Amino acid sequence: MLTFEWSCLDWNTPAREFYEAIGTSSQDKWVGYRMSGKALIEFAQYPFL
Numbered sequence: 308m309l310t311f312e313w314s315c316l317d318w319n320t321p322a323r324e325f326y327e328a329i330g331t332s333s334q335d336k337w338v339g340y341r342m343s344g345k346a347l348i349e350f351a352q353y354p355f356l
Contacts, residue, residue: 314339 312334315322323333342350 315326317323327333
């Protein structure tokens with residue numbers, strides 16, 4: 308089965324209504340995370356191996 312996924316901000320009601328009108332379903336159980344600044348730099352330098 309092929310799938311196509313994308314993100315939409317929760318406050319963007321017109322977009323969410325459009326997506327639902329074309330047959331999509333929201334993935335309510337997923338949580339988005341973001342890393343930036345010092346945390347991202349430190350993470351990039353972390354020795355995983």
